[in-house]
Amino acid sequence: MPLTRHKSAGYMTNWAARLFARVIDRKLKPLALGSGYLPVFFALSDGGSRTQKELALGADIEQPTMAATLNRMDRDGLIIREKDQNDRRITHIRLSDSALAHAAQIKTIVDQVNETALSGLNSQERQVFLEALTKVTAALSQADDPSK
Amino acid sequence: MPLTRHKSAGYMTNWAARLFARVIDRKLKPLALGSGYLPVFFALSDGGSRTQKELALGADIEQPTMAATLNRMDRDGLIIREKDQNDRRITHIRLSDSALAHAAQIKTIVDQVNETALSGLNSQERQVFLEALTKVTAALSQADDPSK
DNA sequence: GGTAAATGCATAGCTTGCTATGTAATATAT
DNA sequence: ATATATTACATAGCAAGCTATGCATTTACC
Known part of the structure; x- marks a missing residue:
């Protein structure tokens, strides 16, 4: 009895996101880092400082999630x-x-991981893909909080 | 000091996936369901039965994750x-x-949520988007486990 | 027939995400 | 000036994902 998979946009997006995280986490493991640290790293890689709220807004995650991430980074000696x-x-x-x-x-x-992920797409397909992701996040943000 | 966001394919994919889950979870909340139950629902919606292994394979998640999901569904009276x-x-x-x-x-x-998410894309863009997700998951699966 | 390998599921412990709520500090309004 | 709002962060508790490992049970192989 074959499984009738429901490969919708939501399902495929979730799957792709999990694969991104899995591959990146494996490459970051030797450095004792996790994929959740990346938005903080990129936001602070200029050597400057940000408040917790600024970091959460920049990473599009909720404040308690950022607080927990910063606690782990603090524990690991990555932030001041x-x-x-x-x-x-x-x-x-x-x-x-x-x-x-x-x-x-x-x-x-x-x-490198991003390049690997997109390796099967030509430059026009990459552009449509990234624009589509932008439009999808905009539409879902709107649905999530119609005041925006 | 503006945040220099790193809006790579991986970041955008992760963001889109979180938004999908957030919006779906909110719509499923009145039914006391979560987005993690969906692959099981769709796999079993024909009224038939599957083994845990078949369900995990069909949902592309690891066996312990499926075991935990089934425990919650059991707790909620959704499965036999x-x-x-x-x-x-x-x-x-x-x-x-x-x-x-x-x-x-x-x-x-x-x-409905999928339609909302894709509402800003025409039919050709939707097709490219879904094909791109298929190619991205294939490339990352390959990177995750080169034996495949 | 008995040991070794493979299989199916369970358990432990972690990360990354969420909502709901609490607390202290600051800002606003009467 | 005081009561109320808002703001910034902390805490609690849960979901959904992962890896690593353990434990029965069945299969495979001498």
Whole structure:
């Protein structure tokens, strides 16, 4: 009895995302890093600092998710947290020196995985694919929160 | 200081997948269902039974993930598990009557979310998008396990 | 027929995501 | 000035994914 798979856009997108994470996590494992750290790395790779809220907004994830990610990165010695002097609610976050030293290598790994993923697409197909993802995220963001 | 977002294919795919799950989970919440149940629902919506291994293969997820999903579905009264008589390692899984009664409604909800997500794409763009996702998953599966 | 290999499922422990809610600090409004 | 809002972050608890490992059970091989 064959499985009748429901290969909708949602299913395929979920599958592709899991595969991206799996492949990237495997390549990051020797560096003791996880795919969840990437948005923070890229946001802070200029050596500057951002608040937790700015990082969450930039990564399009919820605040408690970013808080948990930063806790793991703190545990792993990747970030420095500094309290704001004027507004004691705010914490400024920046990469530790050792983390910053790995930023270029991480970008290389991520670029390689992206290139592998898109290797079967020509440049026009890649463009349509990325534009489609932009339109899909816009449509779903709208459906998620119609006020936007 | 503006955030320099790294909107790669991997990042956008991850974001789209999270949005799909968020929107679907919200629509399934009144039914006390989660997006993780969907592959099982679709695989069993013909009223037949499958083994845990068949379900995991059909959903492209690992066996322990499927085991956890089935435990939640069991807890929620959605599935029936029956031990195989000939081979006591095997468990046959089918939807409960009440779960089966919801299958059509669930498919309608999922179809609606997919339509919403793709609403900004014309039919040619949709085709390229789905083909691209197929090629991307194939390339990443290959990278994940080169023996395939 | 007995050992070894393979198979199917369970368990443990982790990450990355979510919602709901709490708390302290700051800003606003009467 | 005080009560109320808002803001920034923390905490709790869960879902859905992963790897690594264990445990029966069945198959395969001498």
